[in-house]
Amino acid sequence: MSKRGKKYQESFKLVDRTRLYDVEEAIELVQKTAKANFDETVELAVKLGVDPKHADQQVRGAVVLPHGTGRTRTVLVFAKGEKAKEAEEAGADYVGGEELVEKIQNENWLDFDVVVATPDMMGVVGKIGRILGPKGLMPNPKSGTVTFDVGKAVKEIKAGKVEYRVDKSGIIHVPIGKVSFGIEKLKENFATIMEEIIKARPAATKGRYLRSITLSSTMGPGIKVNPQQLVDKFVVKKEK
Structure with missing residues (x-):
């Protein structure tokens, strides 16, 4: 005391x-x-x-x-094509693929609170599992962060x-x-x-x-x- x-x-x-x-x-x-x-x-x-x-x-x-929660959460989405566009329109702060993986690996860049990924991108995301996992940032289907419905996921995270x-x-x-x-x-x-x-x-x-x-x-x-x-x-x- x-x-x-x-x-x-x-x-x-x-x-x-x-x-x-x-x-x-x-x-x-x-x-x-x-x-x-x-x-x-x-x-x-x-x-x-x-x-x-x-x-x-x-x-x-x-x-x-x-x-x-009273705070705005920064959302990173791993997606491509139409799903990447959908994530951007829903208000995702960062959207991309391999280039974001490299940024995280090479620059130790972690300026985000939540990571969302479409199922077809989990192979790419898996490369940084050792970085994201210990920080509780690895996308997971149970928490709704591995999904093709990225627009809904982003909106819900932003809503609290x-x-x-x-x-x-x-x-x-x-x-x-x-x-x-x-x-x-x-x-x-x-x-x-x-x-x-x-x-x-x-x-x-x-x-x-x-x-x-x-x-x-x-x-x-x-x-x-x-x-x-x-x-x-x-x-x-x-x-x-």
């Missing part, structure tokens, strides 16, 4: 570390503890009861947040589509908006992503699926959300 700044320490005091907050209270606290002089991103971290080492316990996908993927430690990290969004918009974005994560529960998972849920702003402390509230909302509702 001593290494943290004064603002963080002030924010830290507002949070009861022993408590599981309901969603609205947690979002209110995130806003109160966001003391940086910029519009901080609200981050969601979900610890799942899965073992990501097993292929049948992977959790990943993508969802369009109703209110977006986010990818989620469980990491090696069983945690999903995903942004749900900006502090300035206000409680209602952040609640709707939070509910949208949490419903998707709950629906994506692998059949092979045993025991408790939602282990912990934490909300925080970019510079603020973590605030624990009560997982049972989400289970009641999205699981019981479907069983009735």
Whole structure:
């Protein structure tokens, strides 16, 4: 704690570390503890009861947040011919093929947030798999980034589509908006992503699926959300 700044320490005091907050209270606290002089991103971290080492316990996908993420994402599309034109018309920032692969290989160029590719271009994209993979940029059919419908993919990403993927430690990290969004918009974005994560529960998972849920702003402390509230909302509702 001593290494943290004064603002963080002030924010830290507002949070009861022993408590599981309901969603609205947690979002209110995130806003109160966001003391940086910029519009901080609200981050969601979900610890799942899965073992990501097993292929049948992977959790990943993508969802369009109703209110977006508050930041414009730079999209690179690997496509040719009519599909390249379609991507450009949909608002892709960079469109191309081999020449972009060479630029990434030779110049370590990574000025983009999302990569989309048509299936017939995946052989080309595979050449830079070792560069894109570790950075979470490799196109994947499950997240809708390997598709012939590149126009739709680009538009959805620009509208606020986010990818989620469980990491090696069983945690999903995903942004749900900006502090300035206000409680209602952040609640709707939070509910949208949490419903998707709950629906994506692998059949092979045993025991408790939602282990912990934490909300925080970019510079603020973590605030624990009560997982049972989400289970009641999205699981019981479907069983009735």
